Amino acid sequence: MSLARAVKGAVFGSVAGLERTLRPGSRSTDLSTVQNFLLLQYPLALGTAVHATPLIPALREAVPGCRIAVAASGLALEVFRNNPGVDYLLATPSPLKDFRGAIRSLRAQIPFGGESFAALMTRGNERTLVSTAAFLSGAAIRIGFTEVPQLYQTALTFDPERSLIDNNLRIVEALGHPFRHCEPQMFPGAADEAWADQTLRSSGVREGQMVAVFVTQTSVTQRKSWRAERFQATANFLIAEYGAHILFVGTAAEAQAIETLRLGVANPAATTSVAGGTTLLQLAALLGRCRVGLTLDTGPLHIGRTVKLPMVIVAPAWSPVIEWLPVGDARYRILKNADMPDCPPDYIIDEVSVDEVKAELSSLIKAYPQT
The missing domain is CATH 3.40.50.2000 (Glycogen Phosphorylase B;)
Incomplete structure (x- = not known):
């Protein structure tokens, strides 16, 4: 492990420890009861965004009545536009380009009121700045792929024996639900x-x-x-x-x-x-x-x-x-x-x-x- 990675791990470990003190129940939530989801989408490649879309129907099938928000910018914003499974499409700056602006925009647009929600991170969105944005969005629960596992209830690592799509659908499994393979979706108007x-x-x-x-x-x-x-x-x-x-x-x-x-x-x-x-x-x-x-x-x-x-x-x-x-x-x-x-x-x-x-x-x- 490099010195920079070790220092970063120690810093985020301390942040996670402080969160456990201030939110003592945040790590003991039964994930299968979560009904509100915020999917963060700031990938650099088009295919990465398209391969995240199967998570929407998979969540709908696993958690009937759930509410799903997608926060995105650039190409991902268009990939998810018109998706009937998305309740709220939040246009924000990318944390990779405007971190402070992204946090301000996210916190101003969170649509769940005072209810708790889980931030979800698919493969290709695991950059430290994006993961930190998930933390600062107000999500007490964070699940998915990340470079800072200290901040996540469930941090996934890529399984090379599965497709990128089915790796992303493991997020549903991490929430305590079975899943089936779903194909990518886009919805031209x-x-x-x-x-x-x-x-x-x-x-x-x-x-x-x-x-x-x-x-x-x-x-x-x-x-x-x-x-x-x-x-x-x-x-x-x-x-x-x-x-x-x-x-x-x-x-x-x-x-x-x-x-x-x-x-x-x-x-x-x-x-x-x-x-x-x-x-x-x-x-x-x-x-x-x-x-x-x-x-x-x-x-x-x-x-x-x-x-x-x-x-x-x-x-x-x-x-x-x-x-x-x-x-x-x-x-x-x-x-x-x-x-x-x-x-x-x-x-x-x-x-x-x-x-x-x-x-x-x-x-x-x-x-x-x-x-």
Whole structure:
């Protein structure tokens, strides 16, 4: 243990001891009786926020009549927007960027009156500042993943034998309730759905025409790629074989690379790029109108999962499939043909061939006809 970690542990241990003195019953509460929950969501990655959403239906099932508030900022705020299982969506600054502002905003918006509540922390939100915000929010009960276990009634550690989703759902178990696996959820609004319809119409998509979405870029923090000419060959196949329109999605930072790739397709007029031009809920609405997807292991993949989009996933050889990817569901075909202990620099997934991808896309198109 480093000196800094030891000092931090001692400081937070003293704080926890003081809390036990001032709140003598805070550590003896029967967690199965808790009815009010505050879920803190300040992750740095889109997939982390999406993989926290199954906790909402799981809590609803385990604790009928409970009240759920989600405090969030940035991308997490949009991921949880319109969620019918969330009673209160609290927009706050991120404690990682404005700690004092986050605490002021949290304490001003806590919706439970004088009733006790539990602060819940899913994986990816365990940073010290976020955990401290949970403590200072007024929550006498704190459960979940954290770097400062001294402040928590139940501090969870990641189980590599379970998916990220099921690790998060262990919070329900820690509350004293059984849980079942729940899939990620997002809820585009009527305006998002109308925008998606108009975008496809303006792109020249005909009534009943198949739309296939391509996710060709990944974040710079976990760079992995499949060669542009392989995406282009697959797009050419879908256009020629199925009369498909190819929809490219991504961020504004990825737009130029996507445009270069798109223009290399044999018939660019049969393609559209909306990179950098959508909100997350608009993207979810668009993906919900697609027949099939081809994607790398990155953020939009997880949004596609929320709308049950059949997808072929070109997976990196170094990443454990069980952690992030939808294992055991025929709607998702995971192509991972090698195993490496670490991610090499500038890693290209050459072990996955175009023929394999084409075969799995054809299988999905047959298995999930357009309705």
